[in-house]
Amino acid sequence: MDVSDKGISGSDEVHAAARMGWLRASVLGANDGILSTSSLIIGVASAHTAQAGILLAGISSLIAGAMSMAAGEYVSVSSQADSEKADLTREKKELGSSWDSEVSELAGIYRQRGLDDLLAHQVAVALMKHDALGVHARDELGISDVTAARPIQAALASACAFALGAILPLLTAVLSPLRLVSWSVSIVSLICLAILGTVGALAGGTAPWRPALRVIFWGVMAMLVTSVIGNVFNK
Ligand SMILES: [Zn+2]
Structure with missing residues (x-):
């Protein structure tokens, strides 16, 4: 019964699945942006860098991260699109020759x-x-319009999600007094990570506690490590 249900799932369900895919990718991209940029800022700030240096590091992290997300996503989705295209070409040929x-x-x-x-x-x-x-x-290849790979869209979406996430710790660093940058950036980032984790969990229909705690745990770890390293270079 389960198997046939899956085979004839209605289009509403399929659309929900596609939306979930996008939401999940955006939440992950924003998580990345928050976590890597805040850790970088905390590391640089822990080495007692001047404000201009901290901001330069934050902006570089935003741009480099967004570009690298876009490139990675473009390459991976493109090769998926290539293999879907090759599958369809082969299928077309088979339909022409052996109906x-x-x-x-x-x-x-x-x-x-x-x-x-x-x-x-x-x-x-x-x-x-x-x-x-x-x-x-x-039904044979599992390619529908919904799952059909779109490299440019995927690249732009990941880059935007990363940049939106990265802008939060960056703005915090701009607005915060220099000696408090590490603290304010880590607190604001952890709150944002917790909110994102909760939203993602609720949208995915799971209980929000575990995802939020997991992301906070890894956030604290990343920030601690870079802060320790920054302190090593603090002269
Ligand atoms: Zn076939």
């Missing part, structure tokens, strides 16, 4: 999902008459 074996291939997939022989065959024939490549893409 009958493609029908039985699709019918086999529907049998696995719980249809009996006759019904599986009828469904395969009917769906292939309607949109042969579309149904093979969806």
